[in-house]
Structure formats: structure tokens, C-alpha cells
Amino acid sequence: MKTTGGTDEQKRRAALAAVESVEDGMVVGLGTGSTTAFAIRKLGDLVGSGLDIRGVPTSFAARELAREAGIPLASLDEISAIDLAIDGADQVATSDGALVKGGGAAHAREKIVDAFADEFHVVADPSKLAETLSHSIPVEVLPTARTTVSAAVSDLGGDPVLRRAERKDGPVVTDNGNLVLDCDFGEISDSESLATALSAIPGVVEHGIFVGLADVVYVGTADGVDVVEF
Numbered sequence: 241m242k243t244t245g246g247t248d249e250q251k252r253r254a255a256l257a258a259v260e261s262v263e264d265g266m267v268v269g270l271g272t273g274s275t276t277a278f279a280i281r282k283l284g285d286l287v288g289s290g291l292d293i294r295g296v297p298t299s300f301a302a303r304e305l306a307r308e309a310g311i312p313l314a315s316l317d318e319i320s321a322i323d324l325a326i327d328g329a330d331q332v333a334t335s336d337g338a339l340v341k342g343g344g345a346a347h348a349r350e351k352i353v354d355a356f357a358d359e360f361h362v363v364a365d366p367s368k369l370a371e372t373l374s375h376s377i378p379v380e381v382l383p384t385a386r387t388t389v390s391a392a393v394s395d396l397g398g399d400p401v402l403r404r405a406e407r408k409d410g411p412v413v414t415d416n417g418n419l420v421l422d423c424d425f426g427e428i429s430d431s432e433s434l435a436t437a438l439s440a441i442p443g444v445v446e447h448g449i450f451v452g453l454a455d456v457v458y459v460g461t462a463d464g465v466d467v468v469e470f
Contacts, residue, residue, distance in 0.1 A: 246365025271327025284309025385443025
């Protein structure tokens with residue numbers, strides 16, 4: 241369930257602001273989504289002008305875009321550290337920097353890369369900001385655990401809905417071969433506690449609540465970029 245909102249210009253401004261932190265010799269985590277795509281294309285332009293970096297993509301889509309842009313790529317098995325990860329978000333809580341991710345069903349790999357990075361910079365437009373999280377939470381589940389995980393989510397107060405694919409019959413299947421439940425909890429007063437509870441459900445591969453990971457959020461606006469540090 242991809243989110244919409246914000247203009248391409250707002251997204252581009254946020255992405256270009258984040259790219260300014262990339263330095264020669266860095267290993268850079270490459271996120272997934274329409275805002276991060278602007279950052280990947282800009283990094284490709286800089287590589288073409290001599291910037292020496294390696295990218296670690298978080299999804300098939302990010303990998304294909306990075307290859308098209310000419311960015312040298314590496315897997316997590318080939319590197320010892322990620323200096324900086326640039327990624328988007330479906331919602332950003334301005335109160336504490338908690339995020340909801342997974343609109344592109346790539347949140348499991350995104351969380352691995354973003355958590356491993358020394359710095360995690362988020363790129364967003366104003367439509368993604370909220371005082372507290374209220375966006376539905378994507379939960380990647382093993383196919384055989386769909387029913388049991390749905391029941392456990394309901395017990396936690398959530399309303400789980402299997403994500404259906406567009407332009408094909410059947411559900412969305414992640415790059416990892418799993419299913420996604422979009423779980424509506426309404427306004428989330430304690431994102432850390434909910435994140436812990438979801439992680440403890442057998443059959444959950446990963447959920448889309450990112451707590452304590454974002455270091456900087458770049459928010460593209462109509463006339464510039466707002467920078468929020470956490």
C-alpha cells in the first residue's frame with residue numbers, strides 16, 4: 241500500500257539535501273520509494289562526475305534504479321559498515337522521530353540496512369509528518385502464519401488486512417517471498433511498546449515501525465528544506 245501526497249519538487253528538494261551529506265569513499269544505504277529515487281538518481285550523476293561510493297540497495301527496485309544510474313553496488317556480505325543510509329518514510333512522528341515504513345513492502349530489508357548504518361537520514365514531504373504515528377503498520381509475515389498473525393494483531397487492538405497486488409490477482413509478495421498485512425491501530429500512543437509486541441509474534445518477519453533509528457529528517461517544502469534532528 242504505497243502512500244501518496246507531496247509534490248515531486250518537495251520530494252526532490254528533500255532528497256538532494258540528504259545527498260549533500262554523502263562523501264567520497266562512503267558506503268551508502270539506498271532506500272526504496274519515490275522520494276529516495278531522486279537521491280539515487282542524483283548520486284548516479286555524482287558518480288558519473290567522479291564520486292567514489294558503493295551503494296547497498298534495500299530492494300529489487302532500488303537495485304535496478306541504482307544500476308541504471310551507474311552506482312557501484314555491494315551486498316551486506318561484502319561490506320563491514322554502512323556510513324550513511326538514505327530512505328523515505330510513509331509517516332514521521334515529529335514528537336520522537338518514530339517512523340512507519342513499508343508502503344513498498346521493502347521494510348524488512350530497509351530496517352536491516354537503516355539500523356546497520358552509522359547515520360540514517362530520512363527524506364520526506366510535509367504530508368508524511370504527524371505528531372504521533374497513526375498510519376497503518378505493514379507487517380511482513382510468513383505465508384503459513386497469515387491466519388495466526390492476524391489473530392495476534394487483532395488481540396493487540398489492530399485491524400489486519402492482507403495487502404492485495406495491483407494489476408495481478410492475489411496478494412503482494414515481498415522480495416523475501418512473504419505476505420504483507422496492513423494493520424490499522426489508529427493513533428499509536430506508544431510506538432516502542434507496539435513495535436516490541438509485533439516483533440514477538442511468531443511468524444512475523446518484520447514490521448514497519450522504526451523506533452530510535454532516524455538521525456535526521458529532511459522535509460522538502462514549497463520553498464526549501466526543513467531539517468529536523470533526533
